[in-house]
Amino acid sequence: MEYEKMVVLRDGIQVKIRPLRKEDEELLVKFFKNLDVSDVMFLMDDVRNEEVVREWVRGLDYNWVLPLVAVHNAEIVGDIALKFSGRERRKHVAELTVTIARDFRGKGLGAALNEAAEDIARQKGIRKLKYETPISNVRAVISAELWGYTKEAVLEKEFYSPVDKLLHDVVVLTKFIQPVEVEETPEVIEEFL
Numbered sequence: 001m002e003y004e005k006m007v008v009l010r011d012g013i014q015v016k017i018r019p020l021r022k023e024d025e026e027l028l029v030k031f032f033k034n035l036d037v038s039d040v041m042f043l044m045d046d047v048r049n050e051e052v053v054r055e056w057v058r059g060l061d062y063n064w065v066l067p068l069v070a071v072h073n074a075e076i077v078g079d080i081a082l083k084f085s086g087r088e089r090r091k092h093v094a095e096l097t098v099t100i101a102r103d104f105r106g107k108g109l110g111a112a113l114n115e116a117a118e119d120i121a122r123q124k125g126i127r128k129l130k131y132e133t134p135i136s137n138v139r140a141v142i143s144a145e146l147w148g149y150t151k152e153a154v155l156e157k158e159f160y161s162p163v164d165k166l167l168h169d170v171v172v173l174t175k176f177i178q179p180v181e182v183e184e185t186p187e188v189i190e191e192f193l
């Protein structure tokens with residue numbers, strides 16, 4: 001996968017956005033380990049468990065999940081994963097998860113990673129993108145809305161946080177990145193008539 005983009009953040013710092021590679025295993029483990037418990041309490045996976053992260057890197061398959069990382073001074077400072085749907089009838093939909101290092105937040109890096117992932121998704125024919133996050137993750141919800149996503153659904157008590165030991169509602173935020181052609185649907189519907 002060839003992709004590389006230099007971006008200048010709001011404070012003038014330059015970062016490189018590129019796909020995650022197998023050689024990045026130690027860097028990615030370090031990136032997630034450095035996150036605060038308040039950062040990871042709303043993430044769907046236990047990213048501070050290095051075995052979870054190592055499994056991701058070892059099983060890297062860009063056709064399934066395409067992770068992009070933001071690199072500064074040979075350190076990973078941000079990560080976004082574009083997860084394609086394995087379902088035939090949902091091939092036009094992909095899901096995103098994004099995490100930014102504490103020191104790099106509020107500088108537009110989340111927006112830059114989101115834009116890069118959207119460009120790639122568009123090239124791959126994806127039409128609809130979504131984020132799923134506990135509704136209590138206010139910062140993430142506000143950020144996604146600023147990046148053009150809208151709240152489409154709320155899934156009640158879908159997420160258990162081991163930190164506060166509570167069940168949280170999950171919000172699904174979506175964005176259409178390419179027009180969804182109406183004339184493409186009848187063919188599928190006809191099969192069921």
Ligand SMILES: CC(C)(COP(=O)(O)OP(=O)(O)OC[C@H]1O[C@@H](n2cnc3c(N)ncnc32)[C@H](O)[C@@H]1OP(=O)(O)O)[C@@H](O)C(=O)NCCC(=O)NCCS
Nearest residue numbers: 097098099100105106107108109110111133139140142143
């Ligand atoms: C959510 C997250 C990715 C945002 O990253 P980021 O690099 O700070 O994002 P950006 O700087 O591009 O944009 C954040 C925007 O939200 C705004 N914002 C954040 N919290 C806010 C709040 N409580 N009230 C108002 N605005 C807020 C920021 O001001 C910024 O707006 P601006 O671009 O107009 O200045 C980051 O906070 C993070 O890594 N959180 C932990 C992991 C997580 O929860 N990920 C989401 C699950 S998929």
